[in-house]
Amino acid sequence: MVRGRLSVCEFLARLPMFEGLSPAAVKTIALSVTHRSFHKGALIHDVIEKGATRQGFHIVVNGGVKLLFVAPNGGEKVVRTLGPGDSFGEESVFLEDMESLVSAQATSSLFLLHISKDSMLVLLEREPAFAMRMLSNMSRRVYALLKDIESYTLKSATQRVVDYFLEHAKLHEGGQFRFNTNKALVASLLNITPEHFSRIMRELCARNLISVEGRDVYIPDPARLQTYETADSE
Structure with missing residues (x-):
């Protein structure tokens, strides 16, 4: 169970990312899901790198996350904040052996779903409409980052x-x-x-x-x- 009495399948089916997928396709994704909980202040990527070999991305079920750059002197620059229903790390599905440029830190008690890279690649191949939604979602994020750069500069x-x-x-x-x-x-x-x-x-x-x-x-x-x-x- 995830939020309230929802099953993983029900939770995923309600997300815009998976809108329109058949119940069978959603179930395929749900079977690859692992649950992860973190306390406030936990560095999520650090925890995952120590114990997990599976690649993929994350969806926030409960709590909050911030994506940030951390300087050697301990200073930080927050890039994005996320809440329930938001996702991050999708680029790992498409990029091979790319080091993550940002860290992810829980801003409250946090419950995440981790979606495996392999299951996503299978779904992307079978569902062209889903692939276009993911591409559109990632393009919006690139656009938002460019708007941020414009704001900082001008x-x-x-x-x-x-x-x-x-x-x-x-x-x-x-x-x-x-x-x-x-x-x-x-x-x-x-x-x-x-x-x-x-x-x-x-x-x-x-x-x-x-x-x-x-x-x-x-x-x-x-x-x-x-x-x-x-x-x-x-």
């Missing part, structure tokens, strides 16, 4: 924070949302220091462009926030 830190708030407010009614991770992690995603992120938030609050209480952020006038201009420089 936009000020304040503009990146404003864009982040507006993007998340679109997903929630009333312009209110909750940080699903801590603020330091969000700052890393935006390629700024936690201290700079806090200063920007204080400035936006002082101008009544946002209000913050704990992890709750409220945007009273998204249009006004979108047109906010600053002389912020880095």
Whole structure:
């Protein structure tokens, strides 16, 4: 069983990645699945490399994950955050003997499904429509990474924070949302220091462009926030 009373087959069948597959195809994938649990702070790739010989990718069932670069001095740059239903590591299905460039770390108690590379290759050969979905999904991620590079290169830190708030407010009614991770992690995603992120938030609050209480952020006038201009420089 995975989430609630769902079986592995039922859970996989509800994911957009596997939408439209026959029950037999989903069952083939489910038979290759292994379950893995991690505590908050666990480095997932490190654990897997020590004990597993099977290659493949992961799907988050419960909990959160961050993908990050770790510097020799211990500093880190978060590339992506994931929650239930998200997947990562699909590139291992297509690439041979490629060293992973990022680490994966649990941001809470975490339960993952690991899908074997061999079962995915069989499915990709039999189901062209599924192969196109995977290609489309990976292409969207490449596009998102290029957008991030554009943002880091051309936009000020304040503009990146404003864009982040507006993007998340679109997903929630009333312009209110909750940080699903801590603020330091969000700052890393935006390629700024936690201290700079806090200063920007204080400035936006002082101008009544946002209000913050704990992890709750409220945007009273998204249009006004979108047109906010600053002389912020880095």
